[in-house]
Amino acid sequence: MPRLSSDEGTATLSSWLVAEGDSVEAGAIIAELETDKATVELEAPVAGRIESLRVTAGTEGLKPGAELGRIVPSASATRSRRTDAEREPDPTPDAVSHDAREAAPADEGADPVGRSPATPLARRVARSKGIDLGRVQGTGLGGRIEKADVDRSGQADAEAADPGIQHDAADSPDRARSMASSGGAAAIEGAGGAGFSTGAATPRARSTPDFAGGDGPRPAVQLKLRCRMEATRAVRARLNEGLVEGASGAHATLNDFVVRAAARALREVPGANLRSEAAGDRAGRGGAAAVDIALVVATDSGSGVVRVRDADRKGLAVLSTEIRSAADGLRAGGPREVDVAASILVTSFGRFGIESAHPMLPQGQVAVLAVGAVVEEPVVLDGAIGVGARMTLTLAFDPTVVGGAVMARLLAAIRDHLEDPLGMLL
Amino acid sequence: MSQNAYDVVVIGGGPGGYPAAIRARQLGLSVALVERELLGGICLNWGCIPTKALLRSAEIHHYLEHAQDYGLSVGSVEIDLAAIVQRSRKVSKRLNTGVKSLMKKNKVDVYEGSGRLVRPGLVAIDRKGENGVELEARHVILATGARARSLPGLEADGELVWTYREAMVPDVLPGRLLVVGSGAIGIEFASFYRDLGAQVTVVEALPRILPVEDEEISGLAHKQFVKQGMEIHVEATVSALEKGDGTVTATIQTAGGEVKTAVFDRVILAVGIVGNVEGRGLENTRVEIDRTHVVTNGWTETAEPGIYAIGDVAGAPWLAHKATHEGVLCAERIAGVEGLHPMKRERIPGCTYCRPQIASVGLTEAAAKADGREIRVGRFPFVGNGKAIALGETEGLVKTIFDAKTGELLGAHMIGAEVTELVQGFVVAMNLETTEAELMHTIFPHPTLSEMMHESTLEAFGRAIHI
Numbered sequence: 001m002p003r004l005s006s007d008e009g010t011a012t013l014s015s016w017l018v019a020e021g022d023s024v025e026a027g028a029i030i031a032e033l034e035t036d037k038a039t040v041e042l043e044a045p046v047a048g049r050i051e052s053l054r055v056t057a058g059t060e061g062l063k064p065g066a067e068l069g070r071i072v073p074s075a076s077a078t079r080s081r082r083t084d085a086e087r088e089p090d091p092t093p094d095a096v097s098h099d100a101r102e103a104a105p106a107d108e109g110a111d112p113v114g115r116s117p118a119t120p121l122a123r124r125v126a127r128s129k130g131i132d133l134g135r136v137q138g139t140g141l142g143g144r145i146e147k148a149d150v151d152r153s154g155q156a157d158a159e160a161a162d163p164g165i166q167h168d169a170a171d172s173p174d175r176a177r178s179m180a181s182s183g184g185a186a187a188i189e190g191a192g193g194a195g196f197s198t199g200a201a202t203p204r205a206r207s208t209p210d211f212a213g214g215d216g217p218r219p220a221v222q223l224k225l226r227c228r229m230e231a232t233r234a235v236r237a238r239l240n241e242g243l244v245e246g247a248s249g250a251h252a253t254l255n256d257f258v259v260r261a262a263a264r265a266l267r268e269v270p271g272a273n274l275r276s277e278a279a280g281d282r283a284g285r286g287g288a289a290a291v292d293i294a295l296v297v298a299t300d301s302g303s304g305v306v307r308v309r310d311a312d313r314k315g316l317a318v319l320s321t322e323i324r325s326a327a328d329g330l331r332a333g334g335p336r337e338v339d340v341a342a343s344i345l346v347t348s349f350g351r352f353g354i355e356s357a358h359p360m361l362p363q364g365q366v367a368v369l370a371v372g373a374v375v376e377e378p379v380v381l382d383g384a385i386g387v388g389a390r391m392t393l394t395l396a397f398d399p400t401v402v403g404g405a406v407m408a409r410l411l412a413a414i415r416d417h418l419e420d421p422l423g424m425l426l
Numbered sequence: 427m428s429q430n431a432y433d434v435v436v437i438g439g440g441p442g443g444y445p446a447a448i449r450a451r452q453l454g455l456s457v458a459l460v461e462r463e464l465l466g467g468i469c470l471n472w473g474c475i476p477t478k479a480l481l482r483s484a485e486i487h488h489y490l491e492h493a494q495d496y497g498l499s500v501g502s503v504e505i506d507l508a509a510i511v512q513r514s515r516k517v518s519k520r521l522n523t524g525v526k527s528l529m530k531k532n533k534v535d536v537y538e539g540s541g542r543l544v545r546p547g548l549v550a551i552d553r554k555g556e557n558g559v560e561l562e563a564r565h566v567i568l569a570t571g572a573r574a575r576s577l578p579g580l581e582a583d584g585e586l587v588w589t590y591r592e593a594m595v596p597d598v599l600p601g602r603l604l605v606v607g608s609g610a611i612g613i614e615f616a617s618f619y620r621d622l623g624a625q626v627t628v629v630e631a632l633p634r635i636l637p638v639e640d641e642e643i644s645g646l647a648h649k650q651f652v653k654q655g656m657e658i659h660v661e662a663t664v665s666a667l668e669k670g671d672g673t674v675t676a677t678i679q680t681a682g683g684e685v686k687t688a689v690f691d692r693v694i695l696a697v698g699i700v701g702n703v704e705g706r707g708l709e710n711t712r713v714e715i716d717r718t719h720v721v722t723n724g725w726t727e728t729a730e731p732g733i734y735a736i737g738d739v740a741g742a743p744w745l746a747h748k749a750t751h752e753g754v755l756c757a758e759r760i761a762g763v764e765g766l767h768p769m770k771r772e773r774i775p776g777c778t779y780c781r782p783q784i785a786s787v788g789l790t791e792a793a794a795k796a797d798g799r800e801i802r803v804g805r806f807p808f809v810g811n812g813k814a815i816a817l818g819e820t821e822g823l824v825k826t827i828f829d830a831k832t833g834e835l836l837g838a839h840m841i842g843a844e845v846t847e848l849v850q851g852f853v854v855a856m857n858l859e860t861t862e863a864e865l866m867h868t869i870f871p872h873p874t875l876s877e878m879m880h881e882s883t884l885e886a887f888g889r890a891i892h893i
Contacts, residue, residue, distance in 0.1 A: 119859030121834050128832075141767070146859055147834065167833075167863045167887065 001066035002033070002042065011035045012060040013068065022050045024071070031068070038380045038388075048073040118145035126150045135403040152401060153271075220361045220368075220396040221404060223411050227418045229374050229389040232257050235421050239316075254391075255348050256320040257421060258371050258414070259293055263311035263319075264424045265413035266291045266343050272410040273343045274366045274402050294342035294365070297327040304330045307342055316425055344369055356392035366401050369414070370394040391418075431562035432458045434760060435549045437541035437706070438569030440467020441474075441746035442737030444525055444534075446567050446753030451532040453761035458561055459534050460541035460551055465525040468571055468738075469746040471518045476594050477614055479514035481779050484621035488781065495818055505622055511595050537561070543707035546730050550707070565732050565760045568713075568720060569753065570706060572699040572738035579666055580606065580695055586674050587667060587693045590615070600624050600692035604676055606664050608635035610778040612696030613647075617780035620656055627657040627688065629664050629678055636778065640790040640839040646823055647841055650782055667693060701739040716741075724768030726756040734760070748774050775853050777846040782822055785849035788837030788856060791827055800830040804886025806878045808842045810893045813873040819843035824878040826852075828886050833861035838879075848876055862887060 001011070011033045018030045024044040031042040051070040055062065062068070118126070118133050122145045126133045129150070136153045138145035232254065240251045266273045273291055291312040294305050306326035311319060345365050349357050350373040357370040372392035379388030395411045417424040434450045436443045439461035447459045464471045493500045529536050537559060539551035549561045574589040576582065582589045588596075593615050601624065605616045608630035620626045628635065628651070634644040635651075635658060648658060661681035668675040674690050700718035712730040714721040720735035722728055728735050734756045737749030751769055758766055775787040794801045808814040808822035822842015829836055838852035855865060865883040870876050884890045 120861045120864050121832060121859035124861055124863075125832055140859075141765075147832070167866050167889075 001062045001064050001068055002040070010061045010063055011040075013055050013057060013062060014039070015057045016053055018050050018053075020050050020053055023074070024048065024050065033062075037382075042068070044071060046071060046073045117143075118150075119147065121147045122150045135405065137400045137403070139400055153403070219399060220359070221399045221407070222358050223395045223397075223404070223408055224356060224392060225411060225415055226390045226392050227415045229254070229391045229418060232418050232421045233374070233389055235425070252316055252320045254350065254374065255295075255346070255371065256316060256323060257418065258348070258369070258393075259295065259308065259311060259323065259346060260316050260319055260424055261414045261417035261421070262344055262346060262369060263291050263293055263314075264417055265410050266293075267312040269406065269410045269413050271402070271406045290343075292342040294345040295323060295327075296345065296347040297330055299331045305345070306330055343367070346371065350374060350391070356394055358394060359396045361396060361398055367395065367397040367407065367410075370396070430560060432456045432535070432564070434458070434565045434567060434757070435460065435541070435561050435563035436567045436569055437549065438467065438571055438737070438739075439465040439525070439529075439536070440569060440571050440737060440749065441469040442571075442749030442753045443467065443567065443569030444528065444753075445750045446569065446736060446757045447534045448528060448532045449754045449757035450760065451534055453757060453763065455757070455761060457534045458537060458563070459529065460537045460539060460549065460561075462538070462540040464522055465529065465536070466518070466522045467569075469749075470521045470525065472591055472594060474746050475521055476514040476518045477590075477618070478779055479517040480510060480594065480618050481614065481781075483510040483513065484618045485781060488621045492818075505599065507596060507599050507622075510622075514594070540705070542705060543710055543733070545707075545710050546712075546732055563732075565734065567726075567753070567756055568706065568708075568728075568733065568735040568739055569737050569749070570702040570739045572701045572718075572744060574695065575698040575700045576695065577697055580664060580697065582695055583669070586669050586672070586691075587695060589695055593694045596692075598691075600690070602688075602690045602692075603627070604629065604664070604674070604688070604690040604693045605696060606693065607696035607698065608632075608658075608660075609638070609696060609698070610636070610776070612694065613651075613778055613780045615694050615696065616651070616656060620651075620654055621781060625655075625657075627690070628659070629662050630658070630660045631663050633661050635660060636784065638776065639778075639784060639786055640825065640837070641792060642825060643784060643786065643823070643839045643841050646821075647780075647782070647784060650821060650841075654781075699738065699744055701741070703739060725759050725766075726752050727759070743771070743774055743776065745774065745776065773853060773856050775849045777849065779846060782819075782842050783844065783846045784841045785845040786837070786839040787849055787853050788835070789827060790837060790839065791825075794827050794829075794836050799836070801836065802828045802830045802886040804828070804882040804884070804890075806882040806885055806890065806893060808875075808878070810881070811873075811875060811878050813875050813877070814843070816873065817843060817875075824848075824882040826879075826882040826886055828862050828883075833863060835860060835862065835865070838882075842875070844875055848879060851876065851879055 012035075014032045014034045016031050018024060018028075024030060024047065026044055026047045028044045029041045030044050030050070033040045033042055048071045051072045053069040055066070055068050117138065118136075119140065122136075123133065125131075125147050126136065126145075131150055131153055133145060133150075136145050136149050138149050140146040140149070236252055236254060236257060290310055292307055292309050293311040294307045296303050297306050306323065308314070308319060308322055308326070314322065342365070345362070345368045347357070347359055347368060348371040350371055353373050355375055356372040359368040359370045361368055370393070372394070374389045374391045376387050376389055378385050380386070381388065393411060393414060395407055397407045433455035434447070434457045436447045436450075436457065436459045439447075439459050443459060443461070444465060444467075447457045450457045461467075466475075467473075469475060487503060487505065490500050490503045526536075537551050539553035539559070541549050541551050543566065544550045544560065546566070547563055549563055549566060551559045551561065553559075574582070574591075581587065582592070584592055590611055599622055600619065603616075603619050603624045603626050605612045605626060605628045608616075608628050612628065613636060616626050616628050630637075634641065635648055636644045639647075651658060659678060659680055663679050664676050665679055665685075666677040668677075670689075672691070674693050675687055676690060676693065677685060677687050679685050701720065703715050703718060703720060708715065708720070711728075711733055713728040713733055713735070719741040720728055720739055722735050722740050726734045726736050726740065736752035736756050738744045740752065748769070755766065755769060772788055775785060778784040789797070791801070791803060804826040806824045808824075809820040814820055814822065819842065822845065823840065824842070824845075825839045826835065827837040827839075828834065835852065835856055838849065840849060862883050865880065866887075866889075868880065870880045881890050881892055885893065
């Protein structure tokens with residue numbers, strides 16, 4: 001059950017548009033939900049087969065997070081969610097896997113080749129830091145969780161309790177990975193009509209070379225949601241009215257609002273502010289790390305990237321000015337930042353009318369936010385048909401560095417700020 | 427594919443090159459290997475293997491000299507140096523033949539000659555008195571190894587001043603031997619010749635012998651060698667070697683600043699090695715060289731795409747097992763195998779086969795402390811172990827280092843009989859990220875020297891039973 005509005009309302013499932021056993025594409029509309037304000041379409045989060053519908057049409061009082069049904073991802077969905085790095089099939093005739101190759105997709109979440117999911121050291125460190133092993137991505141042999149993976153997961157800023165090493169204490173049982181839902185079925189959940197990709201379950205051992213000369217685009221999980229942009233649009237219009245063209249305060253763009261929302265969200269959501277280790281920062285310093293936002297800027301010869309440091313400490317006007325002058329500097333032939341490992345890279349397609357994009361992760365970047373165009377469409381406002389503005393945000397992230405739950409919270413927080421912008425402008 | 431085009435051309439058939447070739451074949455690639463001398467490289471022919479054969483003879487000589495301790499009497503023991511050397515050459519030859527058949531079995535095309543890069547993707551093979559052959563290669567693996575380094579004033583002449591090569595096939599047992607350099611190579615030769623009765627002097631420029639080992643282990647080794655009758659000078663250098671009639675007069679500057687001269691029958695130079703990077707056509711590529719080795723990343727890749735470097739030519743540690751691991755990793759990288767991991771240097775064990783043997787893996791005590799870690803150190807002496815006493819091998823120590831907070835095994839350092847065969851337990855433990863708890867709960871067989879690995883772990887946490 002998605003969150004449909006910023007207040008904790010409930011909704012009614014007015015009708016199912018699919019039946020049990022139907023096959024669906026990712027993003028297909030499978031149900032209609034109704035709040036007292038609007039009708040919203042529910043999209044299938046993955047391609048697959050509808051295994052069960054838990055809620056009958058007409059059920060009222062549904063709260064966000066309620067399980068509406070189950071969809072079994074199709075093999076192709078699993079494969080496409082895996083990695084762009086998957087190249088030709090392994091030529092080795094080995095039947096037994098001695099190497100660090102992954103098990104077949106059907107084993108998602110299960111022990112590949114029966115290996116233990118976490119090393120003794122990793123288990124102990126996770127326990128002492130209060131880190132849930134189920135949310136740590138393993139990069140060891142066979143997807144095994146190693147100490148470095150736990151250190152990197154950056155979920156808990158909790159003080160490492162002095163473990164007072166218990167040589168004989170039985171290890172607490174590894175909590176089953178939360179990604180491994182029963183039988184590989186993914187519950188239909190979401191936030192704001194989001195497609196919640198469970199691709200993060202793939203424990204693909206990812207290699208991180210010391211040197212640059214990267215190995216191409218890395219596996220990225222894509223989270224998508226649509227924001228209601230009416231409030232931000234209104235605020236922006238009012239702000240820009242008050243600004244004299246050409247004066248020191250230039251017009252704020254919608255993109256500036258997105259950057260501001262992202263900066264705030266990165267500060268608010270614990271564990272969301274991560275950088276790739278390739279950038280030299282140790283990921284996991286969470287709240288202590290600076291919030292730097294990189295933006296893709298169009299230039300005459302293509303595009304470049306500018307970086308805004310400490311974006312969370314800058315008000316909208318300052319951000320807007322800084323972004324504008326950095327972009328102008330780039331267009332004027334200023335130095336291009338090549339390695340811009342930032343907390344997040346924002347890339348916007350809106351001005352071309354493009355509604356959404358599935359960005360890839362460039363080297364050194366852990367998360368990329370793609371911003372689509374604002375699309376006007378009829379919506380129900382106060383009982384009457386009105387014109388609503390919807391903008392699609394797609395957040396791509398590296399599942400071997402950060403977990404899906406954290407990134408989902410981040411995206412939801414960005415949406416919340418954009419739907420209710422006054423809070424973030426203070 | 428034309429006859430002279432391959433997926434992979436490996437230049438060098440040593441412990442890096444030939445495993446790389448075999449692995450690449452296993453992964454379905456077409457492979458050529460170019461070797462200018464002997465398959466098996468230095469390791470099999472002029473390094474690891476023959477020296478172990480020599481040291482075995484020396485070890486047995488040592489036992490024969492102490493046969494009475496074991497209730498046996500032997501007349502005077504005759505040393506047939508030529509036979510000792512012959513045995514080691516036979517061992518090498520056997521393994522060299524073994525590698526030849528491995529190449530045949532795996533259908534690796536072996537080319538004799540010296541390989542060099544004409545340009546990326548094209549390897550020329552130079553053979554004496556013959557027209558060269560050229561091989562097209564999608565990937566080239568440089569596995570050309572290394573050779574002994576000389577220092578100014580200290581050059582080998584192959585007669586009175588030896589490198590490891592001559593030291594391995596001595597024509598005569600030197601009465602007085604000078605060994606310059608106390609790394610693994612120098613110490614192994616010092617130990618070999620000492621056990622056969624030579625008067626041995628070791629000169630080391632750094633403050634202790636075996637400088638890469640844990641300091642405590644270096645110290646114990648030093649004591650043992652002195653007990654065996656070696657003369658050892660640390661913080662000392664040899665400034666000149668004057669050759670006379672069948673002897674060499676060395677000028678030694680000791681730590682105290684005094685200068686002394688001494689006469690020796692032979693000198694062994696063991697002052698390091700340099701990578702074989704010359705004459706390989708690397709200047710025709712973007713491959714970068716740092717002093718004497720090829721620069722590579724964690725994937726054995728050089729700065730030129732399609733060219734890789736493994737083993738001694740790619741830098742430290744200069745160990746055959748490191749070369750082999752890199753060779754396999756390189757082949758897998760080329761073949762596109764997924765889920766690869768770069769080699770973890772801190773998990774590469776190092777072994778020295780002198781008497782007593784030395785073996786270690788991971789961080790030394792000093793390095794662990796310098797890392798800012800709180801550590802726990804366990805020590806168990808050989809004299810506390812039943813098997814060691816039964817063997818009559820009571821000199822030695824097993825030292826383990828753990829992270830005090832997490833119990834992570836950071837390092838293990840051992841000196842004593844057979845420790846080179848024991849260290850693998852610690853290496854496996856490290857690769858599994860075992861903590862002290864698992865080691866404590868492991869049941870080691872009794873009576874063995876390996877129990878000391880268990881006791882050392884217990885000792886680190888105040889729970890040793892046998893001391």
